[in-house]
Amino acid sequence: MVVVEEPEPTGWTPPGHAARTEDRPWPGHRHFGRGPRRWGGWHQGEPLRRAREDRLVGGVAAGLAARIGRDVTTVRIIFVVAAVLSVGFFAAAYVVAWMLIPMQGAQRNIAGKALTDRRGLALAAGYGSLVIILRILVSVFRVGWLGSFFWPLAIAGAGLILIWRNADKDEQAMVQNLVQPVAGLTAKSRRAGFIIRLTVAVILLVSGITALQSAHENIALLRPLAGVALLISAVVVLLGPWWLRIARDLVVERQARVRAEERADIAARVHDSVLQTLALIQRRADQPQQVKALARAQERELRSWLFDGRPPGSIDQAAITLAGGIRLIQQEVEAQHGVAVEAVTVGDCPLDDDLTALLAAAREATVNAVKWSGASVVSLFAEVEPGEVSVFVRDRGQGFDPAAVPSDRKGLAESVRARMARRGGLASVRSAPGEGTEVSLTMPRAATTRSQA
Amino acid sequence: MSGQPRPRVFIVDDHGLFRSGVRSELGDDVEVVGEAEDVAPAIDRIAETLPDVVLLDVHLPGGGGQAVVTAMKQSHPQVRFLALSASDAPEDVIAVIRAGARGYVTKTISGTELVDAVRRVAAGDAVFSPRLAGFVLDAFAAAPPGQQLPSLDPELDQLTTREREVLRLIARGYTYKEIARELFISIKTVETHVSSVLRKLQLSTRHQLARWATERRLA
Numbered sequence: 001m002v003v004v005e006e007p008e009p010t011g012w013t014p015p016g017h018a019a020r021t022e023d024r025p026w027p028g029h030r031h032f033g034r035g036p037r038r039w040g041g042w043h044q045g046e047p048l049r050r051a052r053e054d055r056l057v058g059g060v061a062a063g064l065a066a067r068i069g070r071d072v073t074t075v076r077i078i079f080v081v082a083a084v085l086s087v088g089f090f091a092a093a094y095v096v097a098w099m100l101i102p103m104q105g106a107q108r109n110i111a112g113k114a115l116t117d118r119r120g121l122a123l124a125a126g127y128g129s130l131v132i133i134l135r136i137l138v139s140v141f142r143v144g145w146l147g148s149f150f151w152p153l154a155i156a157g158a159g160l161i162l163i164w165r166n167a168d169k170d171e172q173a174m175v176q177n178l179v180q181p182v183a184g185l186t187a188k189s190r191r192a193g194f195i196i197r198l199t200v201a202v203i204l205l206v207s208g209i210t211a212l213q214s215a216h217e218n219i220a221l222l223r224p225l226a227g228v229a230l231l232i233s234a235v236v237v238l239l240g241p242w243w244l245r246i247a248r249d250l251v252v253e254r255q256a257r258v259r260a261e262e263r264a265d266i267a268a269r270v271h272d273s274v275l276q277t278l279a280l281i282q283r284r285a286d287q288p289q290q291v292k293a294l295a296r297a298q299e300r301e302l303r304s305w306l307f308d309g310r311p312p313g314s315i316d317q318a319a320i321t322l323a324g325g326i327r328l329i330q331q332e333v334e335a336q337h338g339v340a341v342e343a344v345t346v347g348d349c350p351l352d353d354d355l356t357a358l359l360a361a362a363r364e365a366t367v368n369a370v371k372w373s374g375a376s377v378v379s380l381f382a383e384v385e386p387g388e389v390s391v392f393v394r395d396r397g398q399g400f401d402p403a404a405v406p407s408d409r410k411g412l413a414e415s416v417r418a419r420m421a422r423r424g425g426l427a428s429v430r431s432a433p434g435e436g437t438e439v440s441l442t443m444p445r446a447a448t449t450r451s452q453a
Numbered sequence: 454m455s456g457q458p459r460p461r462v463f464i465v466d467d468h469g470l471f472r473s474g475v476r477s478e479l480g481d482d483v484e485v486v487g488e489a490e491d492v493a494p495a496i497d498r499i500a501e502t503l504p505d506v507v508l509l510d511v512h513l514p515g516g517g518g519q520a521v522v523t524a525m526k527q528s529h530p531q532v533r534f535l536a537l538s539a540s541d542a543p544e545d546v547i548a549v550i551r552a553g554a555r556g557y558v559t560k561t562i563s564g565t566e567l568v569d570a571v572r573r574v575a576a577g578d579a580v581f582s583p584r585l586a587g588f589v590l591d592a593f594a595a596a597p598p599g600q601q602l603p604s605l606d607p608e609l610d611q612l613t614t615r616e617r618e619v620l621r622l623i624a625r626g627y628t629y630k631e632i633a634r635e636l637f638i639s640i641k642t643v644e645t646h647v648s649s650v651l652r653k654l655q656l657s658t659r660h661q662l663a664r665w666a667t668e669r670r671l672a
Contacts, residue, residue, distance in 0.1 A: 340561050344587035344624045347594060377561070379583060379626025383590070394626040438625070 049104040057174070058098035058163075088152030095159035103168070113166040119249055120165040124158035126246045129239060131157060137232070273301055280337065280371075290338045297336045322389060323348040325359040326382045329366055333378075339370040340377040347384030349445070354423045355389060358443040361419045361427065365393040365439040368416075373397025373437060388444045396436040402429055416441070460575040463504035464488045465495045465521060466537070467513055471560070475508060475537075478564035483571055492517075496524045499532060505575040509554065511538035511545050519552035526553050535574045543588045547662060551655050556580025578644045579651035586623035589654060592662055609657045612650065619646045 051062035054072060061079050065072035082090040099111040114120055135150035164175040277298040284290045323345040330343040349355070362380070369378045375397035382391045416439065420427040425443035462483045466472050467490045476485050486502045489495035492513050499507060499521070507525075511518045522534050534554040538546060539561075546557050555574045558567065559582050570580040581589070593612045612620070615636075622632045629647075633640045654662065 342559075342561070342583055342626065344583045346587050346590040346624065376563070377626075379624075381583065381587070381621075381625045383621070383624075392625045396626070 048101055049106075050098070050101050052104045058094070058171075059103065060094060060097050060101060063101065063104065088156070092152035092155035092159070095156040095163070099159055099163060103171070106168075110163050110166050114162040117162070117166055119246075119253070120162050123165075123246055123250070124161045126239075126243050127161055128154045128158045130243070133239075269305070273305075274298060277336070284338075287338075293338070294336060297332075321348050321350055322355055322359070322382060322384060325351060325356075326362070326380060326391075329359065329363045330380060333363070333366050333370055337367070337370040339375070341366060341370070341380050342377055343380040343382075345382045345384075349384045349389070352446055354425070354443050354446055357419055357423045358389060358391060358425060358441055361416045361425075361441050362391040362393060364416050364419070365391075365441070369393055369395040369397070369437060369439070373399070375436065384445075386445075388442055390443075391441040392438060393441075394436065394438040399431045399433050399435045399437050401433055402431055459484045460505040460571055461486045461502070462571060463495075463499055463502060463507045465490075465499075465507060465513065465518070466510040467491065468510075471510075475567070479568055479571070480564070482568045492520050492524075495521050499525060500529060503529065504532065506571050507532060507534045508571070509534050509536050509549070511536050511549050511557075517545075517549070518554075519549045522549060522552040522554055533574050533577070535570060535580060543591070546585055546588060547592070547654070550585070550651070551662065553655070555651065556582075557585040558582045559584060573644070577648075579647045581620070581623050581647055581650070583624045583626055586620040589650060590617065590620050590624065592659060593653075593657075609653050610659045612653065616646050616650050619643060620650060623647075 048067045049063050050059035051066060052059065054062035054066075056062075056076070061075045062072045065075040079090070079094065083094070099114065100109050102109040131150055131154040135154075160175060164172055167175065277294055281291050281294050284294070326343050326345050330341040333339070333341050351359070362382070366378055366380055369375070373395040375395040377395075379394040380391070381394070382389065417427045420441055420443065423443060425441065427442075428440050429437065430440070431437035459481075460483050462479065462485050464472050464475055464485060465488070466475070469490070472488050472490075476488075479485065486504050487498050489498050495507075495513075507521070509518045509521060513521070518534075518536060525532050525534075534549075536546065536549045536554040536557040537560055538557065539559065550557060555577075556570060556579050558570050558580060562570070562582070573580050589612075593610075618636060619632055622635060627635065629640050629643045632643050636643075
């Protein structure tokens with residue numbers, strides 16, 4: 001756990017880094033050369049801030065370098081040397097500084113936030129107690145020089161836990177990257193975790209057996225061993241449940257997050273299908289035939305979602321080609337909304353992800369036209385050309401003023417435009433009040449479908 | 454519109470319900486001079502009444518719509534045909550057009566649009582539904598290299614860029630008026646382009662068209 005030390009700049013430093021340090025517009029530079037005020041200025045001038053741009057770990061060295069006007073590399077080397085000389089205590093101090101000094105541009109420091117994070121505090125305390133117990137065990141085995149590592153290890157580790165839980169998103173990612181090789185035990189890659197566990201187990205086993213064998217000569221040596229065993233069991237009995245509870249809390253927390261995401265996803269899907277249908281049924285309450293058709297279609301869709309796992313509003317294997325997909329849109333929209341869709345396709349090609357996205361956008365645009373235009377027929381035209389596929393959705397309904405639509409309106413803006421843009425396609429809307437609406441969608445064809453066509 | 458002469462229309466369809474529906478939709482804008490529900494009576498009655506436009510169902514029991522067109526072309530070439538169909542099959546539509554019909558619309562067409570289409574055909578213009586425009590674009594699409602057949606008449610076997618543009622807009626659901634505005638041309642020019650496409654459709658020996666035609670035994 002010596003990772004908290006500033007690593008050597010080599011390998012981490014982006015190319016051209018040194019040059020950037022020179023011409024960086026960092027306010028601290030101005031204080032350079034004020035001599036006596038160099039240290040006195042701590043509380044008067046601009047406060048010390050951790051650097052956002054130049055940081056390698058927490059940005060403390062870069063921030064300090066900028067504040068006192070020294071070269072950042074020099075400060076880093078001093079930090080590393082100090083960490084080694086102080087047997088890790090300086091590294092622990094670094095972590096504490098990381099928590100106490102706010103990030104450049106931020107109002108609060110991490111420590112302030114960490115004080116309200118009860119679960120994080122418990123986790124840090126649990127970790128600290130574990131390290132301290134290990135230290136006691138080590139001191140029992142008389143490996144004194146190793147023991148001095150444990151205090152910094154406990155402080156730095158606990159600090160990193162709090163930083164990890166309370167820092168900004170980008171800092172969290174940084175801590176995760178730092179800890180990954182060490183925390184292989186909990187890492188996602190199972191093989192790496194297994195190898196680390198195996199190594200630790202073998203070391204423990206070998207040292208245990210060695211200790212036992214060497215104890216044979218003098219039976220008195222077994223006594224501290226028995227004492228150690230007793231101590232361990234005492235600690236496990238005392239603190240074990242607590243550690244377990246902390247671990248369980250973390251799992252529960254993660255599960256809650258996953259559940260929340262799932263709920264949001266389901267809500268979006270239900271909005272797209274069931275709620276839309278219910279709204280339509282209310283509007284068509286005087287037409288029992290259509291209400292029945294709507295209910296049947298919705299039932300079919302819901303069943304296929306619940307039991308076959310096919311999400312509503314998705315266009316998938318049912319339509320293998322583009323023309324098939326357009327036909328499917330026509331059938332579905334006509335069945336659900338009772339408005340005629342005049343579908344015309346020119347050419348055809350197999351579907352890939354891009355073209356499936358194009359079809360999804362076309363479907364959304366068609367449903368939109370059917371619902372809002374008031375037209376009795378909607379034209380849907382798709383043309384497959386060598387380089388691209390275009391779809392046009394046109395109605396001769398009431399139309400609207402595109403400039404007057406608020407930019408946060410979800411339907412057309414988000415679903416159609418964003419869907420197309422994500423895949424490198426284009427979407428444009430042409431409409432005027434009283435003149436109907438036309439949505440044009442263009443998707444460049446990937447090389448794969450082009451060659452198959 | 455009331456100043457225009459009322460076109461005389463004859464309806465051929467084997468569904469009585471549909472005939473009366475079309476009759477009421479056309480209303481007073483046209484003069485319906487007769488109805489028939491099969492090929493043979495249709496040929497006789499059309500020769501008797503000599504209408505301006507025959508609304509012709511593509512699917513008829515006694516030989517299909519194109520049998521009526523073919524028979525009338527010999528004796529009364531001045532009678533014009535507008536094909537109506539509920540089907541999507543391109544070969545049906547292409548066959549009846551190649552037999553001599555001046556246009557094709559689907560049965561879902563609205564009353565006012567149908568009256569408009571009848572007027573156009575009566576005036577000697579062509580009427581393409583979006584679906585027919587799609588078929589034609591498909592049929593005249595550039596054949597993949599290697600499958601290109603030697604063309605007897607390149608002028609007939611290819612569409613001009615402008616004709617393609619017009620067809621594309623028809624397929625997108627534009628009216629002739631909207632196409633004219635979109636392309637900065639007059640409605641008359643749009644009609645000329647569509648008529649030119651119709652001529653190519655009827656006379657071209659393109660592989661696709663020839664295949665569709667022979668499938669309906671119509672060389």
